[in-house]
Amino acid sequence: xxxxxxxxxxxxxxxxxxxxxxxxxxxxxxxxxxxxxxxxxxxxxxxxxxxxxxxxxxxxxxxxxxxxxxxxxxxxxxxxxxxxxxxxxxxxxxxxxxxxxxxxxxxxxxxxxxxxxxxxx
Amino acid sequence: xxxxxxxxxxxxxxxxxxxxxxxxxxxxxxxxxxxxxxxxxxxxxxxxxxxxxxxxxxxxxxxxxxxxxxxxxxxxxxxxxxxxxxxxxxxxxxxxxxxxxxxxxxxxxxxxxxxxxxxxxxxxxxxxxxxxxxxxxxxxxxxxxxxxxxxxxxxxxxxxxxxxxxxxxxxxxxxxxxxxxxxxxxxxxxxxxxxxxxxxxxxxxxxxxxxxxxxxxxxxxxxxxxxxxxxxxxxxxxxxxxxxxxxxxxxxxxxxxxxxxxxxxxxxxxxxxxxxxxxxxxxxxxxxxxxxxxxxxxxxxxxxxxxxxx
Numbered sequence: 001x002x003x004x005x006x007x008x009x010x011x012x013x014x015x016x017x018x019x020x021x022x023x024x025x026x027x028x029x030x031x032x033x034x035x036x037x038x039x040x041x042x043x044x045x046x047x048x049x050x051x052x053x054x055x056x057x058x059x060x061x062x063x064x065x066x067x068x069x070x071x072x073x074x075x076x077x078x079x080x081x082x083x084x085x086x087x088x089x090x091x092x093x094x095x096x097x098x099x100x101x102x103x104x105x106x107x108x109x110x111x112x113x114x115x116x117x118x119x120x121x
Numbered sequence: 122x123x124x125x126x127x128x129x130x131x132x133x134x135x136x137x138x139x140x141x142x143x144x145x146x147x148x149x150x151x152x153x154x155x156x157x158x159x160x161x162x163x164x165x166x167x168x169x170x171x172x173x174x175x176x177x178x179x180x181x182x183x184x185x186x187x188x189x190x191x192x193x194x195x196x197x198x199x200x201x202x203x204x205x206x207x208x209x210x211x212x213x214x215x216x217x218x219x220x221x222x223x224x225x226x227x228x229x230x231x232x233x234x235x236x237x238x239x240x241x242x243x244x245x246x247x248x249x250x251x252x253x254x255x256x257x258x259x260x261x262x263x264x265x266x267x268x269x270x271x272x273x274x275x276x277x278x279x280x281x282x283x284x285x286x287x288x289x290x291x292x293x294x295x296x297x298x299x300x301x302x303x304x305x306x307x308x309x310x311x312x313x314x315x316x317x318x319x320x321x322x323x324x325x326x327x328x329x330x331x332x333x334x335x336x337x338x339x340x341x342x343x344x345x346x347x348x349x350x351x352x353x354x355x356x357x358x359x360x361x362x363x364x365x366x367x368x369x370x371x372x373x374x375x376x377x378x379x380x381x382x383x384x385x386x387x388x389x390x391x392x393x394x395x396x397x398x399x400x401x402x403x404x405x406x407x408x409x410x411x412x413x414x415x416x417x418x419x420x421x422x423x424x425x426x427x428x429x430x431x
Binding site: 019034 | 154155156157158159160193194195196197198199206209210212213214216217218220221223225227228231232234235238239241242245290291360361363364365367368369371372373374375376377378379380381382383385386389
Protein backbone atom coordinates (compact mmCIF):
# COMPACT_ATOMS: atom_id res chain seq x y z
CA UNK A 1 0.00 0.00 0.00
CA UNK A 2 2.92 2.34 0.76
CA UNK A 3 4.42 1.74 -2.72
CA UNK A 4 1.06 2.43 -4.31
CA UNK A 5 0.78 5.68 -2.37
CA UNK A 6 4.20 6.78 -3.56
CA UNK A 7 3.47 5.85 -7.17
CA UNK A 8 0.17 7.75 -7.10
CA UNK A 9 1.72 10.76 -5.40
CA UNK A 10 4.54 10.94 -7.96
CA UNK A 11 2.19 10.41 -10.92
CA UNK A 12 -0.01 13.29 -9.79
CA UNK A 13 2.91 15.61 -9.12
CA UNK A 14 4.78 14.97 -12.36
CA UNK A 15 1.66 14.87 -14.49
CA UNK A 16 0.44 18.21 -13.29
CA UNK A 17 3.89 19.82 -13.59
CA UNK A 18 4.30 18.50 -17.15
CA UNK A 19 0.87 19.85 -18.08
CA UNK A 20 1.76 23.21 -16.58
CA UNK A 21 5.11 23.39 -18.41
CA UNK A 22 3.53 22.61 -21.81
CA UNK A 23 0.72 25.12 -21.20
CA UNK A 24 3.27 27.77 -20.17
CA UNK A 25 5.22 27.36 -23.43
CA UNK A 26 1.97 27.51 -25.41
CA UNK A 27 0.75 30.47 -23.37
CA UNK A 28 3.99 32.40 -23.95
CA UNK A 29 3.70 31.77 -27.71
CA UNK A 30 0.03 32.82 -27.58
CA UNK A 31 0.88 36.09 -25.83
CA UNK A 32 3.74 36.79 -28.26
CA UNK A 33 1.46 36.34 -31.24
CA UNK A 34 -1.78 37.81 -29.95
CA UNK A 35 -0.93 39.70 -26.74
CA UNK A 36 -1.61 43.18 -28.09
CA UNK A 37 -4.84 42.29 -29.87
CA UNK A 38 -8.16 43.17 -28.20
CA UNK A 39 -9.40 40.39 -25.90
CA UNK A 40 -11.75 37.97 -27.74
CA UNK A 41 -15.42 38.24 -26.94
CA UNK A 42 -16.16 35.33 -24.60
CA UNK A 43 -19.53 36.70 -23.51
CA UNK A 44 -21.44 34.46 -25.93
CA UNK A 45 -20.49 30.82 -26.34
CA UNK A 46 -19.59 29.87 -29.90
CA UNK A 47 -17.39 26.88 -29.19
CA UNK A 48 -13.71 26.95 -29.97
CA UNK A 49 -12.06 26.20 -33.31
CA UNK A 50 -13.10 22.55 -33.92
CA UNK A 51 -9.52 21.77 -34.89
CA UNK A 52 -8.58 21.88 -31.21
CA UNK A 53 -11.35 19.61 -29.96
CA UNK A 54 -9.92 16.31 -31.25
CA UNK A 55 -6.73 14.46 -30.39
CA UNK A 56 -5.48 14.49 -33.99
CA UNK A 57 -6.13 18.21 -34.32
CA UNK A 58 -4.44 19.02 -31.00
CA UNK A 59 -1.35 16.93 -31.72
CA UNK A 60 -1.16 18.37 -35.23
CA UNK A 61 -1.10 21.82 -33.64
CA UNK A 62 1.37 20.65 -31.00
CA UNK A 63 3.93 19.51 -33.58
CA UNK A 64 3.40 22.64 -35.67
CA UNK A 65 4.23 24.59 -32.55
CA UNK A 66 0.92 26.45 -32.81
CA UNK A 67 0.09 28.29 -29.55
CA UNK A 68 -3.43 26.83 -29.33
CA UNK A 69 -2.17 23.33 -30.10
CA UNK A 70 0.47 23.60 -27.36
CA UNK A 71 -2.00 24.87 -24.74
CA UNK A 72 -4.52 22.16 -25.59
CA UNK A 73 -1.72 19.56 -25.42
CA UNK A 74 -1.06 20.85 -21.91
CA UNK A 75 -4.77 20.37 -21.14
CA UNK A 76 -4.55 16.80 -22.51
CA UNK A 77 -1.54 16.14 -20.26
CA UNK A 78 -3.61 17.46 -17.36
CA UNK A 79 -6.54 15.17 -18.24
CA UNK A 80 -4.16 12.21 -18.52
CA UNK A 81 -2.79 12.79 -15.02
CA UNK A 82 -5.72 11.33 -13.03
CA UNK A 83 -6.22 8.66 -15.71
CA UNK A 84 -2.60 7.53 -15.35
CA UNK A 85 -3.14 7.48 -11.61
CA UNK A 86 -5.98 4.97 -12.14
CA UNK A 87 -3.89 2.92 -14.59
CA UNK A 88 -0.98 2.63 -12.14
CA UNK A 89 -3.38 1.66 -9.35
CA UNK A 90 -4.79 -1.07 -11.60
CA UNK A 91 -1.30 -2.44 -12.23
CA UNK A 92 -0.64 -2.41 -8.50
CA UNK A 93 -3.92 -4.17 -7.61
CA UNK A 94 -3.26 -6.84 -10.24
CA UNK A 95 0.24 -7.28 -8.82
CA UNK A 96 -1.25 -7.75 -5.33
CA UNK A 97 -3.73 -10.30 -6.75
CA UNK A 98 -6.47 -8.08 -5.38
CA UNK A 99 -9.03 -9.12 -7.99
CA UNK A 100 -11.93 -7.25 -6.42
CA UNK A 101 -10.12 -3.93 -6.71
CA UNK A 102 -8.65 -4.80 -10.10
CA UNK A 103 -12.26 -5.13 -11.28
CA UNK A 104 -13.38 -1.91 -9.57
CA UNK A 105 -10.44 0.05 -11.02
CA UNK A 106 -11.07 -1.41 -14.50
CA UNK A 107 -14.71 -0.35 -14.22
CA UNK A 108 -13.65 3.25 -13.55
CA UNK A 109 -11.32 3.20 -16.56
CA UNK A 110 -14.03 1.66 -18.73
CA UNK A 111 -16.55 4.38 -17.79
CA UNK A 112 -14.06 7.15 -18.63
CA UNK A 113 -13.08 5.49 -21.91
CA UNK A 114 -16.60 4.70 -23.13
CA UNK A 115 -17.80 8.15 -22.13
CA UNK A 116 -14.98 9.90 -24.01
CA UNK A 117 -15.44 7.87 -27.18
CA UNK A 118 -19.19 7.47 -27.25
CA UNK A 119 -20.36 10.78 -25.82
CA UNK A 120 -23.03 12.30 -28.03
CA UNK A 121 -21.54 15.75 -28.49
CA UNK B 122 4.57 36.22 1.17
CA UNK B 123 4.79 37.51 4.74
CA UNK B 124 1.38 39.05 4.45
CA UNK B 125 -0.12 35.63 3.82
CA UNK B 126 1.08 34.38 7.17
CA UNK B 127 -2.24 35.17 8.83
CA UNK B 128 -5.85 35.11 7.69
CA UNK B 129 -6.48 38.16 5.58
CA UNK B 130 -10.05 39.50 5.83
CA UNK B 131 -9.12 42.25 3.36
CA UNK B 132 -8.67 39.77 0.55
CA UNK B 133 -12.07 38.23 1.21
CA UNK B 134 -13.69 41.68 1.25
CA UNK B 135 -12.14 42.58 -2.11
CA UNK B 136 -13.39 39.32 -3.50
CA UNK B 137 -16.93 40.03 -2.34
CA UNK B 138 -16.82 43.50 -3.87
CA UNK B 139 -15.64 42.07 -7.17
CA UNK B 140 -18.24 39.34 -7.13
CA UNK B 141 -21.16 41.65 -6.49
CA UNK B 142 -20.37 43.61 -9.67
CA UNK B 143 -23.08 42.63 -12.07
CA UNK B 144 -22.18 40.64 -15.18
CA UNK B 145 -23.58 43.55 -17.21
CA UNK B 146 -20.83 45.83 -15.94
CA UNK B 147 -18.24 43.18 -16.77
CA UNK B 148 -19.52 42.94 -20.33
CA UNK B 149 -19.08 46.67 -20.74
CA UNK B 150 -15.46 46.64 -19.62
CA UNK B 151 -14.24 43.31 -21.03
CA UNK B 152 -14.03 44.45 -24.69
CA UNK B 153 -11.73 47.31 -23.67
CA UNK B 154 -8.98 44.89 -22.62
CA UNK B 155 -6.16 43.46 -24.71
CA UNK B 156 -5.37 39.76 -24.69
CA UNK B 157 -2.40 40.50 -22.42
CA UNK B 158 -4.45 42.39 -19.80
CA UNK B 159 -7.17 39.75 -19.85
CA UNK B 160 -4.58 36.97 -19.42
CA UNK B 161 -2.84 38.76 -16.54
CA UNK B 162 -6.15 39.39 -14.72
CA UNK B 163 -7.06 35.72 -15.18
CA UNK B 164 -3.62 34.57 -13.97
CA UNK B 165 -3.92 36.64 -10.79
CA UNK B 166 -7.54 35.60 -10.24
CA UNK B 167 -6.69 31.94 -10.84
CA UNK B 168 -3.77 32.15 -8.42
CA UNK B 169 -6.08 33.52 -5.69
CA UNK B 170 -8.68 30.89 -6.60
CA UNK B 171 -6.11 28.11 -6.22
CA UNK B 172 -4.79 29.59 -2.97
CA UNK B 173 -8.21 30.14 -1.36
CA UNK B 174 -9.48 26.86 -2.80
CA UNK B 175 -6.75 24.88 -1.13
CA UNK B 176 -6.82 26.82 2.16
CA UNK B 177 -10.56 26.34 2.52
CA UNK B 178 -10.61 22.85 1.03
CA UNK B 179 -13.19 23.77 -1.61
CA UNK B 180 -11.06 23.43 -4.73
CA UNK B 181 -10.40 26.03 -7.39
CA UNK B 182 -13.52 25.59 -9.52
CA UNK B 183 -15.87 27.16 -6.98
CA UNK B 184 -14.04 30.48 -7.30
CA UNK B 185 -13.15 30.27 -11.00
CA UNK B 186 -16.82 30.21 -12.10
CA UNK B 187 -17.91 33.46 -10.39
CA UNK B 188 -14.60 35.08 -11.35
CA UNK B 189 -15.22 34.37 -15.03
CA UNK B 190 -18.98 34.85 -15.22
CA UNK B 191 -19.62 37.67 -12.74
CA UNK B 192 -16.36 39.60 -12.88
CA UNK B 193 -15.32 39.11 -16.50
CA UNK B 194 -18.65 38.52 -18.24
CA UNK B 195 -17.55 35.19 -19.75
CA UNK B 196 -20.28 32.79 -20.95
CA UNK B 197 -21.06 29.94 -18.51
CA UNK B 198 -20.22 27.39 -21.21
CA UNK B 199 -16.57 28.53 -21.23
CA UNK B 200 -16.54 29.00 -17.45
CA UNK B 201 -17.55 25.38 -16.80
CA UNK B 202 -14.74 24.17 -19.10
CA UNK B 203 -12.27 26.36 -17.20
CA UNK B 204 -13.61 25.16 -13.84
CA UNK B 205 -12.96 21.54 -14.87
CA UNK B 206 -9.35 22.44 -15.68
CA UNK B 207 -9.11 24.18 -12.29
CA UNK B 208 -10.62 21.21 -10.45
CA UNK B 209 -8.21 18.69 -11.98
CA UNK B 210 -5.22 20.97 -11.32
CA UNK B 211 -6.17 21.47 -7.64
CA UNK B 212 -6.97 17.83 -7.07
CA UNK B 213 -3.73 16.58 -8.61
CA UNK B 214 -1.58 19.38 -7.19
CA UNK B 215 -2.63 18.99 -3.58
CA UNK B 216 -3.57 15.30 -3.84
CA UNK B 217 -0.01 14.10 -4.16
CA UNK B 218 0.90 15.34 -0.70
CA UNK B 219 -2.21 13.93 1.04
CA UNK B 220 -1.82 10.54 -0.63
CA UNK B 221 1.78 10.20 0.43
CA UNK B 222 0.95 11.16 4.02
CA UNK B 223 -1.47 8.20 4.04
CA UNK B 224 -4.52 10.29 4.92
CA UNK B 225 -6.44 9.31 1.76
CA UNK B 226 -8.38 6.03 1.70
CA UNK B 227 -7.41 4.89 -1.80
CA UNK B 228 -9.77 1.87 -1.92
CA UNK B 229 -12.72 3.94 -0.74
CA UNK B 230 -11.90 6.58 -3.35
CA UNK B 231 -11.59 4.01 -6.14
CA UNK B 232 -14.85 2.32 -5.23
CA UNK B 233 -16.82 5.57 -5.00
CA UNK B 234 -15.28 6.84 -8.24
CA UNK B 235 -17.49 4.34 -10.07
CA UNK B 236 -20.45 6.33 -8.75
CA UNK B 237 -19.01 9.80 -9.36
CA UNK B 238 -17.83 8.91 -12.88
CA UNK B 239 -21.25 7.55 -13.87
CA UNK B 240 -22.76 10.71 -12.39
CA UNK B 241 -20.26 12.94 -14.22
CA UNK B 242 -21.06 11.29 -17.55
CA UNK B 243 -24.78 11.87 -16.95
CA UNK B 244 -24.14 15.44 -15.80
CA UNK B 245 -22.07 16.35 -18.87
CA UNK B 246 -24.80 14.88 -21.08
CA UNK B 247 -27.61 16.75 -19.30
CA UNK B 248 -25.66 20.04 -19.26
CA UNK B 249 -25.90 20.29 -23.05
CA UNK B 250 -29.66 20.83 -22.67
CA UNK B 251 -29.52 23.30 -19.78
CA UNK B 252 -29.86 27.05 -20.15
CA UNK B 253 -27.05 29.17 -18.64
CA UNK B 254 -29.48 30.75 -16.18
CA UNK B 255 -30.55 27.35 -14.89
CA UNK B 256 -26.89 26.40 -14.45
CA UNK B 257 -26.32 29.67 -12.54
CA UNK B 258 -29.19 28.90 -10.14
CA UNK B 259 -27.95 25.32 -9.58
CA UNK B 260 -24.49 26.74 -8.90
CA UNK B 261 -25.91 29.28 -6.43
CA UNK B 262 -27.81 26.57 -4.54
CA UNK B 263 -24.70 24.37 -4.38
CA UNK B 264 -22.76 27.33 -2.97
CA UNK B 265 -25.34 27.83 -0.22
CA UNK B 266 -25.06 24.16 0.72
CA UNK B 267 -21.27 24.52 0.69
CA UNK B 268 -21.30 27.58 2.97
CA UNK B 269 -23.67 25.92 5.43
CA UNK B 270 -21.45 22.85 5.49
CA UNK B 271 -18.34 24.98 6.11
CA UNK B 272 -19.99 26.63 9.12
CA UNK B 273 -21.32 23.37 10.53
CA UNK B 274 -19.64 22.06 13.66
CA UNK B 275 -17.55 19.01 12.87
CA UNK B 276 -17.72 16.32 15.50
CA UNK B 277 -15.69 13.19 14.98
CA UNK B 278 -17.69 9.99 15.09
CA UNK B 279 -17.14 7.75 18.09
CA UNK B 280 -16.27 4.10 17.58
CA UNK B 281 -18.20 3.23 14.40
CA UNK B 282 -19.49 -0.30 13.99
CA UNK B 283 -18.67 -1.05 10.35
CA UNK B 284 -21.19 -2.74 8.07
CA UNK B 285 -20.74 -6.15 6.44
CA UNK B 286 -20.75 -4.66 2.91
CA UNK B 287 -17.98 -2.25 3.83
CA UNK B 288 -15.97 -5.14 5.32
CA UNK B 289 -16.36 -7.22 2.17
CA UNK B 290 -15.27 -4.27 0.03
CA UNK B 291 -12.19 -3.84 2.25
CA UNK B 292 -13.06 -0.20 2.89
CA UNK B 293 -11.89 -0.02 6.50
CA UNK B 294 -8.64 1.80 6.95
CA UNK B 295 -6.44 3.78 9.28
CA UNK B 296 -4.97 7.25 9.21
CA UNK B 297 -1.89 8.77 10.86
CA UNK B 298 -2.37 10.86 13.99
CA UNK B 299 -0.12 13.81 14.89
CA UNK B 300 2.05 11.63 17.17
CA UNK B 301 2.74 9.20 14.32
CA UNK B 302 0.48 6.34 15.46
CA UNK B 303 -2.20 4.91 13.20
CA UNK B 304 -5.87 5.36 14.07
CA UNK B 305 -7.97 2.53 12.60
CA UNK B 306 -11.59 3.20 11.60
CA UNK B 307 -14.60 1.38 10.20
CA UNK B 308 -17.45 2.72 8.11
CA UNK B 309 -21.03 1.96 7.21
CA UNK B 310 -23.94 2.65 4.81
CA UNK B 311 -22.11 1.86 1.56
CA UNK B 312 -25.30 1.95 -0.55
CA UNK B 313 -26.36 5.38 0.76
CA UNK B 314 -22.90 6.84 0.22
CA UNK B 315 -22.68 5.37 -3.28
CA UNK B 316 -26.05 6.88 -4.29
CA UNK B 317 -25.23 10.35 -2.99
CA UNK B 318 -21.87 10.13 -4.80
CA UNK B 319 -23.69 9.65 -8.10
CA UNK B 320 -25.52 12.92 -7.46
CA UNK B 321 -22.20 14.60 -6.54
CA UNK B 322 -20.74 13.36 -9.82
CA UNK B 323 -23.70 14.66 -11.83
CA UNK B 324 -23.39 18.08 -10.21
CA UNK B 325 -19.70 18.09 -11.01
CA UNK B 326 -20.51 17.20 -14.63
CA UNK B 327 -22.93 20.12 -14.91
CA UNK B 328 -20.93 22.78 -13.04
CA UNK B 329 -17.33 21.68 -13.52
CA UNK B 330 -16.64 22.00 -9.79
CA UNK B 331 -15.47 19.22 -7.49
CA UNK B 332 -18.79 19.33 -5.56
CA UNK B 333 -16.77 18.48 -2.47
CA UNK B 334 -19.74 19.39 -0.27
CA UNK B 335 -21.82 16.42 -1.44
CA UNK B 336 -18.83 14.10 -1.35
CA UNK B 337 -18.01 15.07 2.19
CA UNK B 338 -21.70 14.79 3.17
CA UNK B 339 -21.81 11.31 1.67
CA UNK B 340 -18.66 10.09 3.38
CA UNK B 341 -18.79 12.03 6.63
CA UNK B 342 -22.53 12.07 7.40
CA UNK B 343 -23.78 8.86 5.79
CA UNK B 344 -20.79 6.53 5.84
CA UNK B 345 -19.29 7.87 9.11
CA UNK B 346 -15.80 8.19 7.67
CA UNK B 347 -13.47 10.31 9.89
CA UNK B 348 -13.56 13.94 8.77
CA UNK B 349 -9.91 14.25 7.69
CA UNK B 350 -10.16 11.08 5.64
CA UNK B 351 -13.37 12.18 3.92
CA UNK B 352 -12.00 15.60 2.93
CA UNK B 353 -8.73 14.22 1.54
CA UNK B 354 -10.45 11.30 -0.20
CA UNK B 355 -12.99 13.73 -1.69
CA UNK B 356 -10.12 15.82 -3.08
CA UNK B 357 -8.46 12.66 -4.40
CA UNK B 358 -11.62 11.65 -6.30
CA UNK B 359 -12.17 15.10 -7.76
CA UNK B 360 -9.57 14.69 -10.53
CA UNK B 361 -10.92 11.47 -11.99
CA UNK B 362 -14.52 12.70 -11.72
CA UNK B 363 -13.69 15.96 -13.49
CA UNK B 364 -11.79 14.13 -16.24
CA UNK B 365 -14.86 12.04 -17.06
CA UNK B 366 -16.86 15.14 -17.93
CA UNK B 367 -13.85 17.14 -19.21
CA UNK B 368 -13.35 14.74 -22.13
CA UNK B 369 -16.91 15.55 -23.22
CA UNK B 370 -16.50 19.31 -22.74
CA UNK B 371 -13.20 19.29 -24.64
CA UNK B 372 -14.85 17.68 -27.65
CA UNK B 373 -17.77 20.11 -27.41
CA UNK B 374 -15.39 23.08 -27.65
CA UNK B 375 -15.96 24.40 -24.10
CA UNK B 376 -12.29 24.39 -23.16
CA UNK B 377 -10.96 27.59 -24.69
CA UNK B 378 -7.11 27.70 -24.85
CA UNK B 379 -7.00 31.44 -24.15
CA UNK B 380 -8.82 30.83 -20.83
CA UNK B 381 -7.43 27.39 -20.01
CA UNK B 382 -3.79 28.49 -20.05
CA UNK B 383 -3.92 31.19 -17.34
CA UNK B 384 -6.39 29.11 -15.30
CA UNK B 385 -4.20 25.99 -15.37
CA UNK B 386 -0.98 27.82 -14.49
CA UNK B 387 -2.52 30.19 -11.94
CA UNK B 388 -4.64 27.66 -10.08
CA UNK B 389 -1.79 25.18 -9.84
CA UNK B 390 0.63 27.79 -8.47
CA UNK B 391 -2.02 28.98 -6.01
CA UNK B 392 -2.85 25.45 -4.87
CA UNK B 393 0.82 24.63 -4.27
CA UNK B 394 1.30 27.85 -2.24
CA UNK B 395 -1.86 27.05 -0.31
CA UNK B 396 -0.76 23.51 0.49
CA UNK B 397 2.49 24.90 1.92
CA UNK B 398 0.76 27.64 3.96
CA UNK B 399 -1.83 25.20 5.28
CA UNK B 400 0.85 23.50 7.38
CA UNK B 401 1.68 26.65 9.31
CA UNK B 402 -1.38 28.86 9.58
CA UNK B 403 -4.69 28.67 11.31
CA UNK B 404 -7.39 28.93 8.66
CA UNK B 405 -10.50 28.87 10.87
CA UNK B 406 -11.14 32.62 10.60
CA UNK B 407 -10.45 32.59 6.85
CA UNK B 408 -12.92 29.74 6.39
CA UNK B 409 -15.62 31.60 8.29
CA UNK B 410 -15.14 34.83 6.32
CA UNK B 411 -15.06 32.82 3.14
CA UNK B 412 -18.37 31.11 3.96
CA UNK B 413 -20.03 34.51 4.20
CA UNK B 414 -18.41 35.58 0.92
CA UNK B 415 -19.72 32.42 -0.71
CA UNK B 416 -23.25 33.17 0.50
CA UNK B 417 -23.07 36.62 -1.11
CA UNK B 418 -21.83 35.16 -4.39
CA UNK B 419 -24.58 32.54 -4.21
CA UNK B 420 -27.25 35.23 -3.75
CA UNK B 421 -25.77 37.14 -6.69
CA UNK B 422 -25.75 34.03 -8.92
CA UNK B 423 -29.34 33.10 -8.09
CA UNK B 424 -30.51 36.72 -8.49
CA UNK B 425 -28.88 37.10 -11.91
CA UNK B 426 -29.95 33.62 -12.96
CA UNK B 427 -33.59 34.24 -12.09
CA UNK B 428 -33.38 37.62 -13.83
CA UNK B 429 -32.10 35.77 -16.91
CA UNK B 430 -28.87 37.75 -17.24
CA UNK B 431 -26.51 34.92 -18.20
